[in-house]
Amino acid sequence: MRYASLASGSKGNCHAFSDGESTLLVDVGISFLQIRRRLEELAWDLGQVKAVAITHEHSDHIAAIPVLLKRTDWSFLATEETMAAILAIQDIDIPAHRWIPLRAGHALDWEGWRVLPFAIPHDAADPVGYRLERDGYSAAVVTDLGLPTALVADHCSDLDHLTLESNHDVQMLREGSYPPPLKARILSRVGHLSNESAAELLDRVWSPRLASVVLAHLSEQNNDPELARFAAMEVLRHRSTQLQVATQTSPFLLSMGPGETGDGMMGEEMRIE
Ligand SMILES: [Zn+2]
Numbered sequence: 538m539r540y541a542s543l544a545s546g547s548k549g550n551c552h553a554f555s556d557g558e559s560t561l562l563v564d565v566g567i568s569f570l571q572i573r574r575r576l577e578e579l580a581w582d583l584g585q586v587k588a589v590a591i592t593h594e595h596s597d598h599i600a601a602i603p604v605l606l607k608r609t610d611w612s613f614l615a616t617e618e619t620m621a622a623i624l625a626i627q628d629i630d631i632p633a634h635r636w637i638p639l640r641a642g643h644a645l646d647w648e649g650w651r652v653l654p655f656a657i658p659h660d661a662a663d664p665v666g667y668r669l670e671r672d673g674y675s676a677a678v679v680t681d682l683g684l685p686t687a688l689v690a691d692h693c694s695d696l697d698h699l700t701l702e703s704n705h706d707v708q709m710l711r712e713g714s715y716p717p718p719l720k721a722r723i724l725s726r727v728g729h730l731s732n733e734s735a736a737e738l739l740d741r742v743w744s745p746r747l748a749s750v751v752l753a754h755l756s757e758q759n760n761d762p763e764l765a766r767f768a769a770m771e772v773l774r775h776r777s778t779q780l781q782v783a784t785q786t787s788p789f790l791l792s793m794g795p796g797e798t799g800d801g802m803m804g805e806e807m808r809i810e
């Protein structure tokens with residue numbers, strides 16, 4: 538099983554998971570050109586991409602959909618409310634055979650994968666995180682949430698890999714230049730996860746099985762990758778879990794699964810600074 542962070546942050550999010558035969562993207566908030574370039578950079582076969590699982594309809598998660606509908610035959614996994622919101626925002630139609638409807642809390646079998654969307658608190662129509670399972674390997678992507686709810690923690694238990702939002706440092710946000718209403722939105726229970734809350738969740742869900750954590754959706758203005766890393770390291774110190782920070786511009790990949798952790802990840806870590 539492989540995971541790649543293609544982009545993460547308020548200017549566009551895209552994560553990739555592969556079992557060697559099929560690739561599932563989670564969100565497509567960067568252009569199709571960038572998706573192609575970044576997969577190519579990681580020597581990842583574009584031809585294996587079969588579908589995109591959408592977390593919610595904010596533009597940094599869906600921007601490429603109109604182009605992908607025209608230029609690829611990929612399917613789109615999304616809940617009914619999220620798909621309705623996307624169609625309204627982008628003023629597009631989606632052919633029935635390109636849409637695989639999801640319901641939060643209900644697992645779906647996709648190409649032999651178990652895809653489980655689960656509700657997260659965020660100011661969108663029906664936002665979800667994803668738990669993905671394949672060949673005994675479990676991973677989750679959880680970004681764009683105001684609170685680490687018990688439901689989110691439940692779905693992040695016994696993971697091999699977790700991509701987790703670590704959006705802002707609360708003090709930097711409070712003292713920063715964002716207008717007060719925007720600060721309030723980010724800090725609210727349907728906003729974004731702080732470094733502190735991300736670390737709290739990490740502590741709750743950590744198990745010896747957790748091989749890797751990628752901190753994602755960092756704010757460029759209200760965070761510093763070192764602060765995010767430091768908060769998570771407080772939890773991971775003396776534990777064997779590898780930690781990386783996803784960025785807006787530099788893709789990287791992790792190979793995991795039985796016997797695959799270790800060297801490759803350390804090597805890749807060099808790329809993200
Ligand atoms: Zn976002």
Ligand SMILES: [Zn+2]
Binds near residue numbers: 593595659661681
């Ligand atoms: Zn969002």
